[in-house]
Amino acid sequence: MSSFNVRLAEEKDLGSLKEFFKNVYGTGHIIADPEYFAWQYRDFPSNPFFPGLANLILTKGEDIIGHLGMIPYDFNFSGKKISAAFLASLIVHSDFRAFGGGAFLIAEAEKRFDICYTTGFNAAVAPVYKSRGWHGGTMKRRILKEFSGKEIHEPEGIMAVEKFDSNWNEAWERLKINFPVVPERTADYLNWRFLKHPKLKYEILGVFGKGGRKIGGYIVLRLEEGAEWRGVRIVDMIAEENDVRKLLESAKTYAGKNKAHFLDWFSTSEKYGDVLAEAGFHLDTQSDEDPPILILPADRKLRSINFTYKFCKKSSGLKAMPVDFFIVKADGDRDRPF
Protein backbone atom coordinates (compact mmCIF):
# COMPACT_ATOMS: atom_id res chain seq x y z
CA MET A 1 0.00 0.00 0.00
CA SER A 2 1.36 3.45 -0.93
CA SER A 3 1.63 5.76 2.06
CA PHE A 4 -0.18 9.06 2.35
CA ASN A 5 1.71 12.13 3.44
CA VAL A 6 1.14 15.87 3.88
CA ARG A 7 4.16 18.13 3.42
CA LEU A 8 5.28 21.52 2.19
CA ALA A 9 5.71 21.67 -1.56
CA GLU A 10 9.21 22.28 -2.88
CA GLU A 11 10.48 23.77 -6.13
CA LYS A 12 11.03 20.23 -7.44
CA ASP A 13 7.28 19.54 -7.07
CA LEU A 14 6.24 22.39 -9.37
CA GLY A 15 6.01 20.26 -12.51
CA SER A 16 3.83 17.62 -10.83
CA LEU A 17 1.77 20.32 -9.14
CA LYS A 18 1.08 22.02 -12.46
CA GLU A 19 -0.01 18.68 -13.89
CA PHE A 20 -2.26 18.09 -10.84
CA PHE A 21 -3.90 21.52 -11.26
CA LYS A 22 -4.50 20.78 -14.93
CA ASN A 23 -6.22 17.52 -14.01
CA VAL A 24 -8.44 18.91 -11.24
CA TYR A 25 -9.17 22.45 -12.50
CA GLY A 26 -8.75 21.98 -16.25
CA THR A 27 -6.46 24.12 -18.38
CA GLY A 28 -6.34 27.88 -18.05
CA HIS A 29 -6.75 28.25 -14.27
CA ILE A 30 -4.69 31.15 -12.94
CA ILE A 31 -2.98 29.00 -10.28
CA ALA A 32 -1.21 27.06 -13.03
CA ASP A 33 0.48 30.28 -14.21
CA PRO A 34 4.10 30.07 -12.89
CA GLU A 35 4.57 33.83 -12.53
CA TYR A 36 1.33 34.24 -10.56
CA PHE A 37 2.03 31.16 -8.46
CA ALA A 38 5.50 32.41 -7.46
CA TRP A 39 4.15 35.88 -6.64
CA GLN A 40 1.37 34.52 -4.45
CA TYR A 41 3.06 31.62 -2.70
CA ARG A 42 6.79 32.34 -2.64
CA ASP A 43 7.48 36.06 -2.91
CA PHE A 44 5.04 37.17 -0.22
CA PRO A 45 6.87 39.58 2.16
CA SER A 46 5.96 37.65 5.31
CA ASN A 47 6.37 34.14 3.88
CA PRO A 48 7.79 32.16 6.84
CA PHE A 49 8.93 29.38 4.49
CA PHE A 50 10.85 31.70 2.10
CA PRO A 51 12.65 30.87 -0.18
CA GLY A 52 10.36 27.83 -0.03
CA LEU A 53 6.73 27.69 -1.08
CA ALA A 54 3.73 28.30 1.16
CA ASN A 55 1.89 25.33 -0.26
CA LEU A 56 0.94 22.02 1.31
CA ILE A 57 0.54 18.93 -0.78
CA LEU A 58 -1.16 15.65 0.02
CA THR A 59 0.69 12.79 -1.63
CA LYS A 60 0.04 9.10 -2.17
CA GLY A 61 3.38 7.56 -2.88
CA GLU A 62 4.91 9.82 -5.53
CA ASP A 63 1.58 11.22 -6.71
CA ILE A 64 0.10 14.55 -5.65
CA ILE A 65 -3.55 14.02 -4.74
CA GLY A 66 -4.30 17.26 -2.90
CA HIS A 67 -3.20 20.87 -2.54
CA LEU A 68 -3.71 23.71 -0.09
CA GLY A 69 -2.18 27.14 -0.55
CA MET A 70 -1.39 29.23 2.54
CA ILE A 71 -1.02 32.95 1.85
CA PRO A 72 0.86 34.02 4.98
CA TYR A 73 0.01 37.30 6.67
CA ASP A 74 1.18 39.14 9.72
CA PHE A 75 -1.95 40.14 11.60
CA ASN A 76 -2.53 43.00 13.96
CA PHE A 77 -4.59 41.51 16.80
CA SER A 78 -5.51 44.41 19.08
CA GLY A 79 -1.98 45.75 18.96
CA LYS A 80 -0.24 42.37 19.09
CA LYS A 81 1.49 40.90 16.03
CA ILE A 82 0.38 37.33 15.30
CA SER A 83 0.74 34.95 12.36
CA ALA A 84 -2.11 34.15 9.98
CA ALA A 85 -2.70 32.41 6.71
CA PHE A 86 -5.40 32.77 4.12
CA LEU A 87 -6.07 29.23 2.92
CA ALA A 88 -6.58 29.10 -0.82
CA SER A 89 -7.12 26.59 -3.60
CA LEU A 90 -7.98 23.64 -1.38
CA ILE A 91 -8.48 20.83 -3.81
CA VAL A 92 -8.31 17.05 -3.39
CA HIS A 93 -8.54 14.37 -6.06
CA SER A 94 -12.17 13.24 -6.24
CA ASP A 95 -11.34 9.69 -5.06
CA PHE A 96 -10.26 11.02 -1.65
CA ARG A 97 -12.64 13.92 -0.98
CA ALA A 98 -15.27 11.88 0.87
CA PHE A 99 -12.54 10.36 3.03
CA GLY A 100 -11.39 13.62 4.56
CA GLY A 101 -8.33 14.33 2.37
CA GLY A 102 -8.93 18.09 2.69
CA ALA A 103 -9.13 17.88 6.47
CA PHE A 104 -5.59 16.51 6.69
CA LEU A 105 -4.29 19.45 4.65
CA ILE A 106 -6.17 21.98 6.79
CA ALA A 107 -4.98 20.28 9.99
CA GLU A 108 -1.38 20.67 8.83
CA ALA A 109 -1.90 24.37 8.03
CA GLU A 110 -3.48 24.94 11.45
CA LYS A 111 -0.26 23.79 13.14
CA ARG A 112 1.72 26.62 11.58
CA PHE A 113 -0.28 29.81 12.31
CA ASP A 114 -2.24 31.60 15.04
CA ILE A 115 -5.20 32.21 12.73
CA CYS A 116 -6.21 30.47 9.54
CA TYR A 117 -9.03 31.93 7.49
CA THR A 118 -10.55 31.88 4.06
CA THR A 119 -13.31 33.50 2.04
CA GLY A 120 -15.38 32.49 -0.97
CA PHE A 121 -14.95 28.75 -0.52
CA ASN A 122 -17.35 26.47 -2.37
CA ALA A 123 -20.13 24.39 -0.83
CA ALA A 124 -18.24 21.12 -1.26
CA VAL A 125 -15.44 22.33 1.01
CA ALA A 126 -17.72 23.76 3.73
CA PRO A 127 -18.14 20.43 5.61
CA VAL A 128 -14.37 20.04 5.77
CA TYR A 129 -13.90 23.38 7.55
CA LYS A 130 -16.89 22.65 9.78
CA SER A 131 -15.41 19.29 10.77
CA ARG A 132 -12.31 21.16 11.98
CA GLY A 133 -14.32 23.52 14.20
CA TRP A 134 -14.04 26.67 12.08
CA HIS A 135 -16.36 29.63 12.71
CA GLY A 136 -18.41 31.26 9.99
CA GLY A 137 -19.41 34.67 8.77
CA THR A 138 -19.93 36.54 5.52
CA MET A 139 -18.39 39.42 3.63
CA LYS A 140 -21.10 42.02 3.17
CA ARG A 141 -21.28 43.78 -0.17
CA ARG A 142 -22.17 47.43 -0.49
CA ILE A 143 -22.96 48.83 -3.94
CA LEU A 144 -23.38 52.18 -5.60
CA LYS A 145 -24.98 52.29 -9.03
CA GLU A 146 -26.01 55.87 -9.59
CA PHE A 147 -23.00 58.05 -10.16
CA SER A 148 -22.89 58.33 -13.95
CA GLY A 149 -23.76 61.75 -15.25
CA LYS A 150 -23.08 63.48 -11.95
CA GLU A 151 -20.64 66.35 -11.88
CA ILE A 152 -17.16 64.95 -11.67
CA HIS A 153 -14.81 66.65 -9.28
CA GLU A 154 -11.62 65.64 -7.53
CA PRO A 155 -11.44 66.43 -3.80
CA GLU A 156 -8.32 68.26 -2.64
CA GLY A 157 -5.34 66.25 -1.47
CA ILE A 158 -6.05 63.13 -3.50
CA MET A 159 -3.15 61.84 -5.58
CA ALA A 160 -2.03 58.61 -7.19
CA VAL A 161 0.21 56.46 -4.99
CA GLU A 162 3.31 55.27 -6.85
CA LYS A 163 4.90 53.50 -3.91
CA PHE A 164 4.15 53.01 -0.23
CA ASP A 165 7.04 54.11 1.98
CA SER A 166 7.94 54.92 5.59
CA ASN A 167 5.41 57.78 5.61
CA TRP A 168 2.71 55.21 5.08
CA ASN A 169 4.11 52.94 7.82
CA GLU A 170 3.83 55.87 10.25
CA ALA A 171 0.22 56.47 9.22
CA TRP A 172 -0.62 52.78 9.54
CA GLU A 173 0.79 52.60 13.06
CA ARG A 174 -1.61 55.40 13.96
CA LEU A 175 -4.62 54.05 12.07
CA LYS A 176 -4.52 50.37 12.96
CA ILE A 177 -5.94 50.94 16.41
CA ASN A 178 -9.31 51.26 14.62
CA PHE A 179 -9.09 47.70 13.28
CA PRO A 180 -9.19 44.98 15.99
CA VAL A 181 -8.20 42.03 13.80
CA VAL A 182 -6.61 42.95 10.49
CA PRO A 183 -3.85 41.85 8.13
CA GLU A 184 -0.92 44.23 8.66
CA ARG A 185 -0.95 46.90 5.96
CA THR A 186 2.75 47.67 5.98
CA ALA A 187 4.39 49.39 3.01
CA ASP A 188 6.12 46.09 2.13
CA TYR A 189 2.81 44.27 2.05
CA LEU A 190 0.99 46.94 0.03
CA ASN A 191 3.81 47.29 -2.49
CA TRP A 192 3.84 43.53 -3.00
CA ARG A 193 0.07 43.20 -3.09
CA PHE A 194 -0.80 46.03 -5.45
CA LEU A 195 2.30 47.42 -7.13
CA LYS A 196 4.16 44.19 -7.85
CA HIS A 197 1.09 42.20 -8.92
CA PRO A 198 2.14 40.27 -12.01
CA LYS A 199 -1.22 40.42 -13.77
CA LEU A 200 -3.31 43.34 -12.54
CA LYS A 201 -2.97 47.11 -12.72
CA TYR A 202 -4.76 48.87 -9.87
CA GLU A 203 -5.73 52.50 -9.48
CA ILE A 204 -4.28 53.45 -6.08
CA LEU A 205 -5.25 56.82 -4.69
CA GLY A 206 -3.93 58.35 -1.51
CA VAL A 207 -5.16 61.19 0.62
CA PHE A 208 -2.25 63.53 1.40
CA GLY A 209 -1.71 66.42 3.77
CA LYS A 210 -0.62 69.89 2.74
CA GLY A 211 2.51 69.79 0.61
CA GLY A 212 1.61 66.31 -0.62
CA ARG A 213 4.23 64.46 1.42
CA LYS A 214 2.39 62.78 4.28
CA ILE A 215 -0.08 60.12 3.25
CA GLY A 216 -3.05 59.64 5.56
CA GLY A 217 -4.99 56.89 3.82
CA TYR A 218 -5.57 55.11 0.55
CA ILE A 219 -8.12 53.41 -1.65
CA VAL A 220 -7.38 50.67 -4.20
CA LEU A 221 -9.66 50.34 -7.20
CA ARG A 222 -9.87 47.64 -9.80
CA LEU A 223 -11.75 48.18 -13.04
CA GLU A 224 -13.34 44.93 -14.21
CA GLU A 225 -14.80 44.80 -17.67
CA GLY A 226 -17.05 41.85 -18.47
CA ALA A 227 -19.21 41.32 -21.55
CA GLU A 228 -22.34 42.59 -19.76
CA TRP A 229 -21.06 44.63 -16.84
CA ARG A 230 -18.28 47.08 -16.18
CA GLY A 231 -17.62 47.55 -12.49
CA VAL A 232 -15.13 49.27 -10.24
CA ARG A 233 -14.29 47.16 -7.20
CA ILE A 234 -12.91 48.86 -4.12
CA VAL A 235 -10.58 46.05 -3.14
CA ASP A 236 -8.95 47.81 -0.18
CA MET A 237 -9.38 51.08 1.71
CA ILE A 238 -7.73 52.34 4.89
CA ALA A 239 -8.26 55.86 6.21
CA GLU A 240 -9.93 57.96 8.89
CA GLU A 241 -13.65 58.48 8.21
CA ASN A 242 -13.26 62.07 6.97
CA ASP A 243 -10.62 60.92 4.52
CA VAL A 244 -12.80 57.98 3.46
CA ARG A 245 -15.40 60.52 2.30
CA LYS A 246 -12.82 62.13 0.01
CA LEU A 247 -11.53 58.80 -1.25
CA LEU A 248 -15.05 57.63 -2.08
CA GLU A 249 -15.64 60.84 -4.07
CA SER A 250 -12.50 60.03 -6.05
CA ALA A 251 -13.67 56.47 -6.55
CA LYS A 252 -16.95 57.78 -7.95
CA THR A 253 -15.04 60.06 -10.29
CA TYR A 254 -12.89 57.16 -11.46
CA ALA A 255 -15.97 54.98 -11.98
CA GLY A 256 -17.71 57.78 -13.89
CA LYS A 257 -14.72 58.41 -16.13
CA ASN A 258 -14.56 54.73 -16.92
CA LYS A 259 -18.32 54.54 -17.59
CA ALA A 260 -18.71 51.82 -14.95
CA HIS A 261 -22.15 50.45 -14.11
CA PHE A 262 -21.37 50.10 -10.43
CA LEU A 263 -18.89 50.56 -7.64
CA ASP A 264 -18.78 47.99 -4.85
CA TRP A 265 -17.03 47.10 -1.59
CA PHE A 266 -16.80 43.80 0.27
CA SER A 267 -15.88 43.51 3.93
CA THR A 268 -16.36 41.26 6.93
CA SER A 269 -16.43 44.39 9.10
CA GLU A 270 -19.02 47.14 9.56
CA LYS A 271 -16.17 49.65 9.42
CA TYR A 272 -17.04 52.56 7.08
CA GLY A 273 -20.68 51.37 6.92
CA ASP A 274 -22.09 54.81 7.81
CA VAL A 275 -19.76 56.70 5.48
CA LEU A 276 -20.55 54.35 2.62
CA ALA A 277 -24.29 54.79 3.26
CA GLU A 278 -23.82 58.57 3.32
CA ALA A 279 -22.06 58.28 -0.05
CA GLY A 280 -25.08 56.43 -1.45
CA PHE A 281 -23.97 52.81 -1.17
CA HIS A 282 -26.62 50.25 -0.26
CA LEU A 283 -26.29 46.69 1.02
CA ASP A 284 -26.52 44.10 -1.75
CA THR A 285 -30.15 43.00 -1.94
CA GLN A 286 -29.11 39.83 -3.77
CA SER A 287 -31.84 40.54 -6.28
CA ASP A 288 -31.48 40.64 -10.04
CA GLU A 289 -31.62 44.44 -9.85
CA ASP A 290 -28.12 44.50 -8.43
CA PRO A 291 -25.17 43.54 -10.60
CA PRO A 292 -23.80 40.02 -10.04
CA ILE A 293 -20.80 39.52 -7.78
CA LEU A 294 -18.94 37.76 -10.58
CA ILE A 295 -18.80 39.65 -13.87
CA LEU A 296 -15.84 37.90 -15.56
CA PRO A 297 -17.98 36.21 -16.85
CA ALA A 298 -21.31 37.30 -15.35
CA ASP A 299 -22.58 34.58 -13.03
CA ARG A 300 -25.50 34.98 -10.64
CA LYS A 301 -25.04 31.65 -8.84
CA LEU A 302 -22.70 33.24 -6.29
CA ARG A 303 -24.97 35.42 -4.12
CA SER A 304 -22.60 36.23 -1.28
CA ILE A 305 -18.99 35.69 -0.25
CA ASN A 306 -18.63 33.49 2.80
CA PHE A 307 -15.91 33.81 5.41
CA THR A 308 -14.60 31.26 7.89
CA TYR A 309 -11.74 31.25 10.36
CA LYS A 310 -10.15 29.41 13.24
CA PHE A 311 -7.83 30.40 16.04
CA CYS A 312 -5.37 27.57 15.70
CA LYS A 313 -2.83 27.60 18.48
CA LYS A 314 -4.83 26.79 21.59
CA SER A 315 -2.22 28.19 23.95
CA SER A 316 -2.55 31.67 22.51
CA GLY A 317 -6.09 32.04 23.94
CA LEU A 318 -7.17 34.52 21.27
CA LYS A 319 -10.85 35.17 20.66
CA ALA A 320 -12.78 37.37 18.24
CA MET A 321 -16.20 37.58 16.58
CA PRO A 322 -16.50 37.49 12.77
CA VAL A 323 -17.27 41.24 12.60
CA ASP A 324 -14.09 42.03 14.54
CA PHE A 325 -12.12 40.99 11.49
CA PHE A 326 -11.39 43.54 8.79
CA ILE A 327 -11.04 41.30 5.76
CA VAL A 328 -11.65 42.79 2.32
CA LYS A 329 -11.53 41.57 -1.24
CA ALA A 330 -7.78 42.07 -1.60
CA ASP A 331 -6.99 39.94 1.48
CA GLY A 332 -6.48 36.46 0.11
CA ASP A 333 -7.14 35.27 -3.40
CA ARG A 334 -10.67 36.65 -3.98
CA ASP A 335 -9.33 39.33 -6.31
CA ARG A 336 -7.86 37.06 -8.94
CA PRO A 337 -7.27 38.17 -12.52
CA PHE A 338 -9.85 35.60 -13.74
Added chain:
Amino acid sequence: MEKIKNIAMRIFGVAGAEVNDEMSPKNTGNWDSMNYLLFIAELEKEFGITLDMDDVLSAKNLGDIKEALRVKGARL
Protein backbone atom coordinates in the same frame (compact mmCIF):
# COMPACT_ATOMS: atom_id res chain seq x y z
CA MET B 1 -20.38 -5.01 14.91
CA GLU B 2 -23.40 -3.70 16.81
CA LYS B 3 -21.41 -0.71 18.10
CA ILE B 4 -20.21 0.23 14.60
CA LYS B 5 -23.72 -0.20 13.23
CA ASN B 6 -25.20 2.15 15.82
CA ILE B 7 -22.57 4.81 15.19
CA ALA B 8 -23.01 4.53 11.41
CA MET B 9 -26.81 4.79 11.70
CA ARG B 10 -26.51 7.91 13.86
CA ILE B 11 -23.83 9.72 11.84
CA PHE B 12 -24.90 8.84 8.31
CA GLY B 13 -28.64 8.77 9.07
CA VAL B 14 -29.20 5.33 7.55
CA ALA B 15 -31.29 2.31 8.57
CA GLY B 16 -29.58 -0.66 10.22
CA ALA B 17 -30.16 -2.82 7.15
CA GLU B 18 -28.07 -0.41 5.05
CA VAL B 19 -25.02 -0.79 7.27
CA ASN B 20 -22.80 -3.44 5.71
CA ASP B 21 -19.21 -3.89 4.55
CA GLU B 22 -20.01 -2.43 1.12
CA MET B 23 -21.29 0.84 2.59
CA SER B 24 -19.33 3.73 0.96
CA PRO B 25 -19.73 7.30 -0.39
CA LYS B 26 -21.03 5.78 -3.63
CA ASN B 27 -24.14 4.31 -2.01
CA THR B 28 -24.59 6.52 1.07
CA GLY B 29 -25.99 10.01 0.48
CA ASN B 30 -24.84 11.53 3.75
CA TRP B 31 -21.29 10.23 3.48
CA ASP B 32 -19.34 13.45 3.00
CA SER B 33 -15.94 14.32 4.38
CA MET B 34 -17.34 15.86 7.56
CA ASN B 35 -19.58 12.90 8.45
CA TYR B 36 -16.82 10.47 7.59
CA LEU B 37 -14.37 12.22 9.92
CA LEU B 38 -17.01 12.38 12.66
CA PHE B 39 -17.58 8.66 12.14
CA ILE B 40 -13.86 7.95 12.45
CA ALA B 41 -13.64 10.09 15.60
CA GLU B 42 -16.57 8.20 17.16
CA LEU B 43 -15.01 4.84 16.32
CA GLU B 44 -11.68 5.89 17.83
CA LYS B 45 -13.45 6.96 21.00
CA GLU B 46 -15.57 3.82 21.20
CA PHE B 47 -12.68 1.39 20.69
CA GLY B 48 -9.96 3.43 22.36
CA ILE B 49 -7.63 3.34 19.35
CA THR B 50 -6.24 5.92 16.91
CA LEU B 51 -6.37 5.41 13.17
CA ASP B 52 -3.59 7.00 11.16
CA MET B 53 -3.83 8.95 7.91
CA ASP B 54 -3.15 5.85 5.80
CA ASP B 55 -6.03 3.97 7.46
CA VAL B 56 -8.43 6.87 7.03
CA LEU B 57 -7.56 7.80 3.45
CA SER B 58 -7.01 4.37 1.96
CA ALA B 59 -10.41 2.99 3.04
CA LYS B 60 -12.85 2.46 0.21
CA ASN B 61 -15.80 1.27 2.27
CA LEU B 62 -16.93 0.27 5.75
CA GLY B 63 -15.31 -3.15 5.38
CA ASP B 64 -11.89 -1.49 4.98
CA ILE B 65 -12.46 0.61 8.09
CA LYS B 66 -13.42 -2.46 10.11
CA GLU B 67 -10.26 -4.21 8.93
CA ALA B 68 -8.15 -1.21 9.99
CA LEU B 69 -9.81 -1.29 13.41
CA ARG B 70 -9.06 -5.02 13.76
CA VAL B 71 -5.40 -4.49 12.81
CA LYS B 72 -5.17 -1.82 15.51
CA GLY B 73 -6.47 -4.34 18.04
CA ALA B 74 -10.09 -3.26 18.36
CA ARG B 75 -12.46 -6.04 19.44
CA LEU B 76 -15.41 -5.54 17.12
